[in-house]
Amino acid sequence: xxxxxxxxxxxxxRLLSLLQTPREWPGTELAERLEVSPRTVRRDVDRLRELxxxxxxxxxxxGGYRLAAGKAMPPLLLDDEEAVAIAVGLRTAASHPVDGIExxxxxxxxxLEQVLPPRLRHRVNTLGAAxxxxxxxxxxxxxxxxxxxxASATAAQERLRFAYEAADGTRTRRLVEPCRLVASGRRWxxxxxxxxxxxxxxxxxxRIGEPRPTGVRxxxxxxxxxxxxxxxxxxxxxxxxxxxxxxxxRLSATEASRKLGLPADAFHRIDDxxxxxxxxxxxxxxxxxxxxxxxxxxxxxxxxxLRAYLVDLAARATRAATS
Amino acid sequence: xxxxxxxxxxxxxRLLSLLQTPREWPGTELAERLEVSPRTVRRDVDRLRELxxxxxxxxxxxGGYRLAAGKAMPPLLLDDEEAVAIAVGLRTAASHPVDGIExxxxxxxxxLEQVLPPRLRHRVNTLGAAxxxxxxxxxxxxxxxxxxxxASATAAQERLRFAYEAADGTRTRRLVEPCRLVASGRRWxxxxxxxxxxxxxxxxxxRIGEPRPTGVRxxxxxxxxxxxxxxxxxxxxxxxxxxxxxxxxRLSATEASRKLGLPADAFHRIDDxxxxxxxxxxxxxxxxxxxxxxxxxxxxxxxxxLRAYLVDLAARATRAATS
DNA sequence: ACGATCTAGGTCAGGTCCTGTCCTAGATCG
DNA sequence: CGATCTAGGACAGGACCTGACCTAGATCGT
Numbered sequence: 001x002x003x004x005x006x007x008x009x010x011x012x013x014r015l016l017s018l019l020q021t022p023r024e025w026p027g028t029e030l031a032e033r034l035e036v037s038p039r040t041v042r043r044d045v046d047r048l049r050e051l052x053x054x055x056x057x058x059x060x061x062x063g064g065y066r067l068a069a070g071k072a073m074p075p076l077l078l079d080d081e082e083a084v085a086i087a088v089g090l091r092t093a094a095s096h097p098v099d100g101i102e103x104x105x106x107x108x109x110x111x112l113e114q115v116l117p118p119r120l121r122h123r124v125n126t127l128g129a130a131x132x133x134x135x136x137x138x139x140x141x142x143x144x145x146x147x148x149x150x151a152s153a154t155a156a157q158e159r160l161r162f163a164y165e166a167a168d169g170t171r172t173r174r175l176v177e178p179c180r181l182v183a184s185g186r187r188w189x190x191x192x193x194x195x196x197x198x199x200x201x202x203x204x205x206x207r208i209g210e211p212r213p214t215g216v217r218x219x220x221x222x223x224x225x226x227x228x229x230x231x232x233x234x235x236x237x238x239x240x241x242x243x244x245x246x247x248x249x250r251l252s253a254t255e256a257s258r259k260l261g262l263p264a265d266a267f268h269r270i271d272d273x274x275x276x277x278x279x280x281x282x283x284x285x286x287x288x289x290x291x292x293x294x295x296x297x298x299x300x301x302x303x304x305x306l307r308a309y310l311v312d313l314a315a316r317a318t319r320a321a322t323s
Numbered sequence: 324x325x326x327x328x329x330x331x332x333x334x335x336x337r338l339l340s341l342l343q344t345p346r347e348w349p350g351t352e353l354a355e356r357l358e359v360s361p362r363t364v365r366r367d368v369d370r371l372r373e374l375x376x377x378x379x380x381x382x383x384x385x386g387g388y389r390l391a392a393g394k395a396m397p398p399l400l401l402d403d404e405e406a407v408a409i410a411v412g413l414r415t416a417a418s419h420p421v422d423g424i425e426x427x428x429x430x431x432x433x434x435l436e437q438v439l440p441p442r443l444r445h446r447v448n449t450l451g452a453a454x455x456x457x458x459x460x461x462x463x464x465x466x467x468x469x470x471x472x473x474a475s476a477t478a479a480q481e482r483l484r485f486a487y488e489a490a491d492g493t494r495t496r497r498l499v500e501p502c503r504l505v506a507s508g509r510r511w512x513x514x515x516x517x518x519x520x521x522x523x524x525x526x527x528x529x530r531i532g533e534p535r536p537t538g539v540r541x542x543x544x545x546x547x548x549x550x551x552x553x554x555x556x557x558x559x560x561x562x563x564x565x566x567x568x569x570x571x572x573r574l575s576a577t578e579a580s581r582k583l584g585l586p587a588d589a590f591h592r593i594d595d596x597x598x599x600x601x602x603x604x605x606x607x608x609x610x611x612x613x614x615x616x617x618x619x620x621x622x623x624x625x626x627x628x629l630r631a632y633l634v635d636l637a638a639r640a641t642r643a644a645t646s
Numbered sequence: 647a648c649g650a651t652c653t654a655g656g657t658c659a660g661g662t663c664c665t666g667t668c669c670t671a672g673a674t675c676g
Numbered sequence: 677c678g679a680t681c682t683a684g685g686a687c688a689g690g691a692c693c694t695g696a697c698c699t700a701g702a703t704c705g706t
Contacts, residue, residue, distance in 0.1 A: 063703075
């Protein structure tokens with residue numbers, strides 16, 4: 001024919017897409033849809049299987065083909081709405097790095113945003129704006145758009161230009177070679193080699209503005225320490241104004257760790273129903289809300305700021321209820 | 324050769340996977356990786372383009388190929404970690420349906436879970452367990468695993484068997500033909516035709532246990548009303564014990580709507596800095612935490628239960644801070 | 647128990663189309 | 677201006693894909 005391209009490949013992709021719908025497909029129906037003979041469908045199924053995609057078949061009258069879970073991930077074929085849903089989900093997930101898969105999450109986001117059609121991108125943006133940062137005041141939340149750009153540049157080893165606002169408010173323009181994105185606590189940090197200052201720097205991503213990939217690929221530079229994550233946290237603890245929280249909870253240590261989503265080693269068991277929380281936290285408001293919503297009695301020993309905030313919060317709650 | 328399958332298709336898939344990495348690939352490097360001649364790579368790129376995937380090429384010394392955003396979604400080729408990240412993201416997104424894409428989100432989750440390799444499924448489960456329901460006490464949160472099963476059965480039009488615990492605590496076993504999953508407020512509901520009772524029923528998904536697809540496909544039944552979502556909400560409001568919240572916030576109506584993530588018509592403007600919230604809410608704890616974390620002064624007029632809860636919360640906060 | 651309906655797969659002939667080689671043209675960067 | 681990319685035409689040989697036909701085995705409903 002004329003525009004045939006590679007009929008077989010296109011058909012295989014379409015077949016994979018059909019089989020990803022969670023239902024059974026009789027061979028004859030697939031043959032109709034793909035406009036080939038049933039024999040060819042069987043051969044296509046074989047091909048997919050040899051490619052590693054486990055196509056399950058059930059025999060008999062109600063039988064048919066379906067794609068099962070296998071050894072490797074097959075290519076995901078998503079319709080528009082599903083793609084948008086995934087993008088939104090990844091964005092919120094990236095905004096709340098509490099998982100242990102933060103980096104993969106941002107990588108997936110970058111991969112998706114790279115190929116996301118513009119019209120869908122718009123829908124993601126509007127939906128993402130509507131989505132609330134669950135922590136309330138949206139100012140501390142991270143812009144996933146920027147994260148995606150940073151992740152993309154990091155993966156591509158592309159030199160990057162952006163505006164940075166330091167802790168003291170001074171604004172500078174930077175040209176860096178991004179090395180790694182690291183999530184620590186509830187924030188993202190970019191470890192990069194600053195070309196102007198000729199040294200390694202750690203940037204808080206929420207202080208980065210207007211990131212522009214230059215398109216220039218640079219050879220990968222060896223990160224300063226053995227571990228990038230360790231380097232970032234070391235840098236941070238040496239300068240960041242974090243609080244050291246000490247509190248006693250009327251809750252078992254394991255349950256507290258699970259419900260608060262903090263690492264288990266931050267909790268010391270006192271008895272079966274009591275434990276002590278001891279760890280760093282940069283935002284008191286966040287921790288206070290989390291502790292209160294637990295529903296169990298607790299006592300805060302340190303820092304004084306957290307005690308003060310709780311008192312203030314209690315006052316606001318009382319005023320709201322009794323006015 | 325022996326195991327060749329369809330060399331071309333496999334290569335196209337691999338090429339697509341390579342191009343999804345956010346970087347530029349020179350044709351020669353692609354040729355090496357794919358173990359074909361550069362000419363064939365060019366032809367493969369052409370094929371992908373004719374299949375609808377916009378492969379961008381930049382010329383000159385630093386040139387190369389990369390996949391750009393096009394008209395349609397290309398198949399996403401994910402590595403293990405990325406797949407896990409997406410699954411976790413979708414699960415949390417499905418647990419907090421505040422978006423407007425709840426259904427697509429669950430559909431995507433079902434699609435992904437269908438093909439997720441078992442070892443990755445384990446990782447998703449452990450990570451998902453570690454992920455905190457941001458609302459605190461995990462009892463009200465939805466199990467994404469069950470949601471995925473329900474979504475899968477709904478899409479496949481498969482008859483479904485599960486255990487159901489009614490509001491009064493009585494446990495029954497059901498055999499239904501699932502019709503649609505609907506998110507309302509912070510909960511999921513399953514609209515289904517109950518085969519034993521021969522009528523349509525709405526089930527709260529968090530009261531569903533041990534869902535088992537029977538594997539039996541049934542022809543699609545016409546949903547009762549014009550709109551499934553409308554039917555569900557009508558059913559709910561006629562019986563559910565929801566609260567009618569009335570509160571005054573020291574915040575502009577638009578900002579309040581944005582920060583609280585509630586529909587704009589729930590807020591009535593009083594002046595530039597004040598608005599009145601008026602709407603239904605099924606969980607007081609959730610709303611209380613959201614209002615408090617806003618940081619602005621507010622007054623709760625109704626319901627009395629919310630006022631009582633705020634008083635209790637204030638007491639707990641005070642005790643935690645001053646003991 | 648039997649027939650209907652599905653998957654599974656072997657064989658064969660015909661023709662499509664895919665591949666590597668060789669070559670020229672155009673774009674871009676230093 | 678030269679190096680290094682992409683872009684693409686021409687050609688020969690061979691791989692492989694398709695449809696048609698047929699047989700075997702599994703499963704379900706009557």
